[in-house]
Amino acid sequence: MSDKMNMSRRTALKTFGVAAAGALAAPSVITRSLAAGETLVVYNFDGLLGKVIKDHWIDPFSQTTGVKVEVLTMQGSSPPMAKIKAQVDAGRPDADVIPMQMPDYVFGVRNNLFQTIDAKDMPEYANLYPDYITPHGPKLVLWSYGLAYNTDKIKTAPTAWADLWDPQYKGKAALNEALFDQALQMANLVAKGKPLPVDDATFAALTKLRPNLATLWTTGAQAEQLLRTGEVWIMPVWNGRVYPLKDQGVPIDFVSPKEGFFTRADPFCIPRGAKNPDLAKAFINFSCTVAPQQALAKGLFYASPNQKVVYPPEIAKRVVVSTREELARAVPEDFEVIVDNLPDWRRRWDAWKQS
Amino acid sequence: MASDASLPSSLADPRGKRMSLKNLGRQGFGRLGWWGLLAPAMALYALVFFMPLGVLVGESVHPSGAPQLSLANYAAFFTDGVTFSIFARTVRLAFFVTLTCLVFGYPLALFMRRAGPVLRLVALTIVVSPLLTSVIVRNVAWLLVLGREGMVNTLLRQAGLIDAPLPLLYNTFGVVVGVTHVYLAFLVLPVFSSLLAIDPSVEQAASSLGASRFTVFRKVTVPLSLPGVIAGSTLVFVLTMGVYLTPVIMGGSFVTTLPMVMTDLVRTQFDWSRAAAFAIVLLAFIAIVMVASSRAERRIERMRGEL
Amino acid sequence: MSENRIGLLVGTIAVTVMVFLILPQLILLVQSFTAEDYLSFPPKHFGLRWYAFIFGDETWRRALSTSLLIAVLVTPLAVIIGTAAAIGLDRGPMRMRKAMRTALVSPMVLPHVVLGMAIYRVFLPLRFDDTLAGFMVAHLVLCVPYVIVTVGASLQAMDRSLEQAAMSLGASLPVALWRVVLPLVRPGVIAGAVFAFITSFDEFIVTYFLASRQTTAPIQIFSSLSYQLEPSIAAVSGLTLVVTAALCGLLILRGSMAGTTQMA
Numbered sequence: 001m002s003d004k005m006n007m008s009r010r011t012a013l014k015t016f017g018v019a020a021a022g023a024l025a026a027p028s029v030i031t032r033s034l035a036a037g038e039t040l041v042v043y044n045f046d047g048l049l050g051k052v053i054k055d056h057w058i059d060p061f062s063q064t065t066g067v068k069v070e071v072l073t074m075q076g077s078s079p080p081m082a083k084i085k086a087q088v089d090a091g092r093p094d095a096d097v098i099p100m101q102m103p104d105y106v107f108g109v110r111n112n113l114f115q116t117i118d119a120k121d122m123p124e125y126a127n128l129y130p131d132y133i134t135p136h137g138p139k140l141v142l143w144s145y146g147l148a149y150n151t152d153k154i155k156t157a158p159t160a161w162a163d164l165w166d167p168q169y170k171g172k173a174a175l176n177e178a179l180f181d182q183a184l185q186m187a188n189l190v191a192k193g194k195p196l197p198v199d200d201a202t203f204a205a206l207t208k209l210r211p212n213l214a215t216l217w218t219t220g221a222q223a224e225q226l227l228r229t230g231e232v233w234i235m236p237v238w239n240g241r242v243y244p245l246k247d248q249g250v251p252i253d254f255v256s257p258k259e260g261f262f263t264r265a266d267p268f269c270i271p272r273g274a275k276n277p278d279l280a281k282a283f284i285n286f287s288c289t290v291a292p293q294q295a296l297a298k299g300l301f302y303a304s305p306n307q308k309v310v311y312p313p314e315i316a317k318r319v320v321v322s323t324r325e326e327l328a329r330a331v332p333e334d335f336e337v338i339v340d341n342l343p344d345w346r347r348r349w350d351a352w353k354q355s
Numbered sequence: 356m357a358s359d360a361s362l363p364s365s366l367a368d369p370r371g372k373r374m375s376l377k378n379l380g381r382q383g384f385g386r387l388g389w390w391g392l393l394a395p396a397m398a399l400y401a402l403v404f405f406m407p408l409g410v411l412v413g414e415s416v417h418p419s420g421a422p423q424l425s426l427a428n429y430a431a432f433f434t435d436g437v438t439f440s441i442f443a444r445t446v447r448l449a450f451f452v453t454l455t456c457l458v459f460g461y462p463l464a465l466f467m468r469r470a471g472p473v474l475r476l477v478a479l480t481i482v483v484s485p486l487l488t489s490v491i492v493r494n495v496a497w498l499l500v501l502g503r504e505g506m507v508n509t510l511l512r513q514a515g516l517i518d519a520p521l522p523l524l525y526n527t528f529g530v531v532v533g534v535t536h537v538y539l540a541f542l543v544l545p546v547f548s549s550l551l552a553i554d555p556s557v558e559q560a561a562s563s564l565g566a567s568r569f570t571v572f573r574k575v576t577v578p579l580s581l582p583g584v585i586a587g588s589t590l591v592f593v594l595t596m597g598v599y600l601t602p603v604i605m606g607g608s609f610v611t612t613l614p615m616v617m618t619d620l621v622r623t624q625f626d627w628s629r630a631a632a633f634a635i636v637l638l639a640f641i642a643i644v645m646v647a648s649s650r651a652e653r654r655i656e657r658m659r660g661e662l
Numbered sequence: 663m664s665e666n667r668i669g670l671l672v673g674t675i676a677v678t679v680m681v682f683l684i685l686p687q688l689i690l691l692v693q694s695f696t697a698e699d700y701l702s703f704p705p706k707h708f709g710l711r712w713y714a715f716i717f718g719d720e721t722w723r724r725a726l727s728t729s730l731l732i733a734v735l736v737t738p739l740a741v742i743i744g745t746a747a748a749i750g751l752d753r754g755p756m757r758m759r760k761a762m763r764t765a766l767v768s769p770m771v772l773p774h775v776v777l778g779m780a781i782y783r784v785f786l787p788l789r790f791d792d793t794l795a796g797f798m799v800a801h802l803v804l805c806v807p808y809v810i811v812t813v814g815a816s817l818q819a820m821d822r823s824l825e826q827a828a829m830s831l832g833a834s835l836p837v838a839l840w841r842v843v844l845p846l847v848r849p850g851v852i853a854g855a856v857f858a859f860i861t862s863f864d865e866f867i868v869t870y871f872l873a874s875r876q877t878t879a880p881i882q883i884f885s886s887l888s889y890q891l892e893p894s895i896a897a898v899s900g901l902t903l904v905v906t907a908a909l910c911g912l913l914i915l916r917g918s919m920a921g922t923t924q925m926a
Contacts, residue, residue, distance in 0.1 A: 046885055046888060046889050047888075047889030047890060048889075070875075072874055072875060073885065075870070075881070075884060075885050075888055076885075076888035077888065077889075078622075080874075081622070081625055082621050082622065082625060082627065082779075083782070083871075083874070085625065086782070086783065086786050087786065090786055090787055092789075094792070094874050094875070103623070107625050111625075171522075177608040214503075214525060214607070215524075215525035215607030215608070215609070216607050216608040216609060217607070217608075218603055218608060219887055219888040219889075220888065220889060220890075221886065221887050221888055221889050221890050221891045222604075222887070224890065224891070225498070225701075225891055228700065229502065229504055229702075230504060231502055231503050231504065342623065342624055343624050343626070346619065346623075346624065347435055347436065347437045347438075348437075350437045350441060350611055350616070351436065351437040351440070353608070353609055353611055354437070354440060354441070354444065354611065389750050389753055390750070391750075392746040392747060392749055392750030392753075393746070393747050393750040393751070393762065395742075395743045395746060395747070396743050396744070396746070396747035396750075396766055396806060396810075399743060399799070399802055399803055399806065400765070400766065400769075400803060402784075402799070403781060403784075403799050403800055403802070403803040404768075404769055404777075404803050406784050407777070407780030407781045407783060407784045408780055410780060410783045410784055411776070411779070411780045411783070414783075459675060459678075459679045459682075460679070462671070462672045462675040462676050462679070463675070463676045463679045463680070465672050465676070466672055466673060466675075466676030467676075478676075478680060480907070480910075481680045481683050481684050482680075482683060483910070484683065484684060484687050484903070484907070485683060485686070485687065486860055486864075487687075487860060487864075487902060487903050487906045487907060488686070488687055488690060488864075488899045488902065488903055489864055489866070489879075489880050489883050489895075489898075489899060489902070490864075490866070491866075491880075491883050491884060491887050491895070492690060492883060492895050492896065492898075492899040493686055493687075493690075493899075495701065495887075495891060495895070496686035496687075496689045496690050496693075497686055499689060499693075499701070499702075499703040500685065500686065500689065506703065536682070536683065536686065539679070539683065548815065552819075568668065569668060572668070590770075590771070593771040594771065596773070597771070597772070597773030597774065597775070597776075599773070599774075599775055599867070604887075614773050614775045614776075617773075617775055617776070618775055621779060627779070630779065631779070631780075634773070634775075634776040634779070634780075637773065637776070638772065638776070641771055641772075645764065645771070649760075649764075
């Protein structure tokens with residue numbers, strides 16, 4: 001009797017295990033035998049985002065498949081493109097999976113740095129919104145860019161990008177130098193109601209903003225320090241930087257401006273010449289599934305391209321792009337155009353800073 | 356110079372160990388020994404310094420990997436409308452920093468010369484101490500001192516000296532403070548060294564001839580310390596031309612330096628070739644500054660020789 | 663009377679400048695003992711929490727020990743190569759000397775961003791990037807110039823007649839070098855060693871270009887700038903400050919006070 005129960009429990013566990021493995025889809029099962037002794041190398045973000053991805057994407061993948069995963073941290077959460085290009089050109093990329101930011105991705109495609117990923121190797125693609133699937137991997141971390149403000153100092157919540165220009169915030173605002181292209185589009189939204197083109201009017205609008213700007217920042221830690229110390233009261237920043245601080249008791253909040261917010265997502269790509277492309281595909285496919293995606297939404301409020309992901313109401317508001325209708329409010333961005341114009345915009349931005 | 360004989364290392368000495376000094380200067384092997392001593396350094400530099408720079412030069416004349424030679428990247432430095440002006444501002448920043456280091460460093464070196472051995476050691480430790488902390492952490496500490504809610508502003512406000520906080524950060528002032536803080540050592544040490552080398556009897560002679568202390572300082576001390584001043588100022592100036600992190604953190608990116616432009620070219624525009632060209636222009640400028648400085652030093656030595 | 667006033671002025675400026683120079687390091691030391699979660703000054707609670715953290719945290723421990731290992735290996739190598747080169751420069755034919763010296767000292771003034779870019783391009787095909795040996799070689803080229811400068815300064819100040827006397831009494835050249843020249847330039851060698859150690863231990867930009875799997879303490883500090891400015895970086899800096907200061911003190915004491923006067 002008891003033996004039988006044990007047996008059935010074991011069988012049940014086994015079935016469950018098979019089901020779990022099934023969720024990882026065919027490639028991982030097939031490559032499992034190949035994978036013996038192999039190590040998958042994955043570039044990961046740093047900070048909290050990196051931690052969530054390690055705990056909920058990488059570790060479960062490693063446990064269920066038995067694949068050893070080595071994690072390389074990207075300083076500043078952006079891939080070292082110059083290095084990656086040099087490595088791919090030399091035929092030996094050090095990682096199998098690299099999360100890209102969109103402009104980096106466009107650069108990478110133009111320089112033929114990535115392998116194409118066939119949809120038939122990626123069963124989970126069936127559940128993703130098609131616009132988040134690129135030929136070189138799915139776009140996974142959907143962060144949103146809106147306004148953060150200090151709730152102690154600013155009593156009526158800002159509603160629009162235009163509020164940055166409010167004279168009462170003289171010396172209390174800041175912009176992100178590292179995403180200056182977004183700052184240019186934001187200024188355009190305020191000045192002429194559309195994000196492009198970048199022209200003299202864009203910089204005229206920025207010049208009007210200049211008295212309000214205490215500083216420009218380049219990294220998330222700087223932004224946090226500025227908000228935390230009250231040095232800056234209002235600034236454009238991404239949602240995943242704001243809510244964890246708010247939950248720690250820092251008096252800040254996040255609004256998605258009425259002119260439209262920005263949302264970007266990071267394609268997970270496999271470099272050409274990667275040692276373990278099959279394992280890489282299995283990992284990326286696993287990352288697209290509901291459990292890892294839900295964990296990211298819960299931990300850091302980044303939305304998912306997976307249609308099956310259901311957000312609890314309190315998280316739905318924070319992920320900003322919880323529904324297709326919300327997504328329609330986002331400012332459309334053409335990254336081909338952005339990358340083409342980046343050098344020129346950079347020069348004009350640098351010149352503007354000098355003036 | 357009589358003491359210019361070459362000194363061979365034992366390894367390079369094939370002919371026994373007891374040679375008179377007189378022979379050495381004339382023998383070819385003295386030169387061999389001289390090369391022997393320099394060889395490890397030269398080998399190291401060939402691999403890690405000259406070869407990389409060569410690669411850089413090669414890359415700079417092939418814009419976006421094109422096979423044919425082109426100077427377009429160099430032309431861009433002067434004609435793209437912004438790089439040259441950033442370069443000029445970097446020069447201006449380096450000039451400010453050098454001047455600040457001189458104004459504050461020279462008196463400190465004077466003070467150290469007169470101080471007793473213990474005080475001197477304390478002062479030296481303090482001068483070198485900024486070099487012992489990482490640039491980022493040092494800058495973060497400055498944020499806490501100079502920020503709007505930082506120490507200086509709080510003190511001034513409590514003392515009733517100001518109503519609104521002073522803008523001490525995220526501007527040229529902040530960058531000058533941050534850079535001066537660490538590079539002051541590179542000015543103080545050479546100046547201090549050249550002050551120490553002054554024979555006190557020369558100054559005593561001047562004052563015994565009736566010169567006031569200020570005149571002695573102006574006519575004897577300052578001219579004799581000039582080699583140290585020139586060496587130190589050059590070093591500070593040239594080092595400041597290469598600053599990157601301090602303007603980013605303490606200048607709030609409003610103060611743009613040439614190394615920031617180069618880093619951005621590599622990181623976000625992926626334009627190695629143009630970054631390399633800008634680097635070469637910067638190096639050429641630094642080389643010119645160094646040559647001019649060593650000329651000036653030599654001229655001073657010659658003048659002293661005539662005295 | 664006006665003379666006293668000059669002295670007073672010089673003294674006042676000197677003391678002010680010293681306060682200015684030491685202030686951030688003092689703030690850091692105080693901050694490293696904070697018991698709070700964030701950098702703030704002055705801290706409201708004190709404790710050894712962040713020191714415990716950097717010793718307990720695997721990443722920090724690895725980064726610190728890598729940095730220490732590299733600096734400890736690089737320093738003696740830099741001292742040997744640099745001292746040999748400085749003596750070679752000092753005795754070489756006049757014509758070559760100037761050019762050689764400029765070449766050998768130039769890594770000091772080359773912006774590290776440029777050098778990092780360039781070295782990476784050469785090391786990558788050699789598979790020399792991201793290896794401790796690669797870091798060490800790159801650090802060597804940054805450290806050797808300091809040794810050349812400090813030892814060179816000592817050599818210039820050295821009285822050559824002692825060495826000549828030793829040799830005229832029949833000492834062989836290597837013996838004269840070892841027994842007479844080296845002890846006389848010891849202050850320069852020690853100052854060079856201190857600078858080499860600091861330069862290697864704190865080197866960030868060039869290592870950053872070369873590293874992908876390996877981390878060093880400065881890289882770890884930089885990563886906290888991109889993510890979160892924790893008091894851990896103050897603790898690491900406090901530790902570095904104390905260790906290097908102790909090391910310098912030890913070397914300087916051993917090298918006698920004269921060593922300190924030759925630092926430039």
